[in-house]
Amino acid sequence: MTGKTNTFYRITFKANSCSDLTEAGVQIVQERENLQQWDNWITSKANKSLVGMDRGANLRGAAIAVRSNExxxxxxxxNLAIYDVNPHLIEGGDGLETVGTASKHxxxxxxxxxxxxxxxxxxxMEFVDNATISYLxxxxxxxxxxxxxxxxxxLVExxxxxxxxxxxxxxYGRxxxxxxxxxxxQVHLYNQYVDYNRFFVAGANxxxxxxxxxxxxxxxxxDNGQGYLAEWGDNGYVYFSGVSFGNATKQQHRYNGDVKSGIPQxxxxxxxxSFEKRTVANLPKEIPSLSGVGGRYGKMPEYDQRFGQSNKTASVSLSSPAAGVNAAISNSDDAIEV
Known part of the structure; x- marks a missing residue:
């Protein structure tokens, strides 16, 4: 963030290149460099709902903070697509987050x-209770x-x-x-499909x-788990049950720096x-189709897509049937007899 504040964010490149990603080589952005902020920070009070109609709504650059301070x-x-929140920065804002405190969740x-x-x-998700994230x-x-x-x-705290x-x-991980x-x-995950992870899937400390x-x-x-199933340490506990692994996923975990083979138990x-368990073998096909804005009719937004409606709904027409014939509703996706 630059301009009227003195807040600096660490960025991922060294001297405008990717040659060195060690802590010693990471540069701090200075205000004089005029790095642009790409977000719209939004806070809200209690008892609010934001629902995208039809196939959903695009919220480009929206950084929504649910804070106990308010x-x-x-x-x-x-049913929302949230995207383009300072992708050129590290830790430069969330699209959707909860921010409570130790005394006020x-x-x-x-x-x-x-x-x-x-x-x-x-x-x-920080300092929050009775929370659910589904079909993300x-x-x-x-x-x-x-x-x-x-x-x-x-990150969950x-x-x-x-x-x-x-x-x-x-x-990348986490x-x-x-x-x-x-x-x-206490975090419970079920019916998850992870496709490519290069560091660790679950962390606990x-x-x-x-x-x-x-x-x-x-x-x-x-699928494609290139690092560890879990990275955990003192007072952290990771338990895997009924999880399947494919495409060369490494079945190993790391506890306090020591690598151990097998799944964490x-x-x-x-x-x-109570909750419904899907057939694990079908998750790679089902979950990508059902999750995200618009469900099975939606898709990830393009980078230059604007605010507004996400993927317009199909056009629908209804013709008057002849006597004794069912009416047919036609649209761009399928036809339904009624």
Whole structure:
């Protein structure tokens, strides 16, 4: 961010190149360099819903923060494409995030059928309870980043959160990364399809014995896992159950820096709700089709797509039938007899 503030963001390239990505070589952006900010930061109060009609709505550059400072909570976000939030920066804003505090959590949050791409800092869920993210299509491919994929996907801090029926692809890692800061976290994931991850899929680390981080990852499919299934440490617990692996996914995890073969099977928790498990073998086909804006009729937005309606609905016509003949409704996708 430049202009009227003195906030600087670290960027991913050294001297305008990708030659060196070590911490020692990373440059700090100075205000005089006039680096542009590509986002529209939005906060909101309690009891709000934002729902894209028909096949959804495009929110280019929207950085929506649900914050306890505004007394926010009880929010629903559905059928939206959120994209182009400072993709040229690291940790330069989320498209959709919750920001509570240790003493005042956000309560009740649901994000459903969201398409997500070119987002600087992913989708952070901090200090939130009774939260669900479902049918998310998160494409981490980012041509503005030196790695070609966004390094920060999903950070979860002190949260009780469910991920259901989500599609993660072209990810660097952190799908999700879960921490216990003050109160601890319990994160349940099921019916996930991960296609390409280069670092670790699930992360867990708790700051103390009273702030543990639990990740329960089940009934999911992981393809092209190039790194670790889990990266975890003290007071962090990752448990995999009913997860299938394909396309040379490495079945290994790393605990406090030590690499161990096999899947993580740490202490876990039992969800307090019932849920439907899909057939794991069908997830690579079903989840990409069902997730994101517009569901099976939608698609990821193009980079230069503007605010507004996402993928206009099909044209529909109804002709008057002859006596004794069923009416036929025709549209650009299919025909239905009524």
């Amino acid at each position: 007394g926010s909570g009880n929010h629903i976000y559905r 956000i309560n009740k949050f649901w994000a459903d059928h969201i398409s997500y791409k070119w987002i600087s800092d992913g989708m952070d 299509d998160f494409d981490g491919a980012n041509e503005y980043n030196c790695w070609g994929t966004d390094p920060y996907m999903a 002190d949260a009780h959160l469910t991920y259901a029926n989500n599609y993660w692809h072209n990810t 799908v999700p990364k879960v921490t216990g800061e003050n109160n601890g976290s 708790g700051h103390s014995a009273s702030a543990k981080a639990y990740v329960r990852y089940e009934n999911s499919n992981i 740490a202490e876990t928790f039992n969800p307090s709700y």
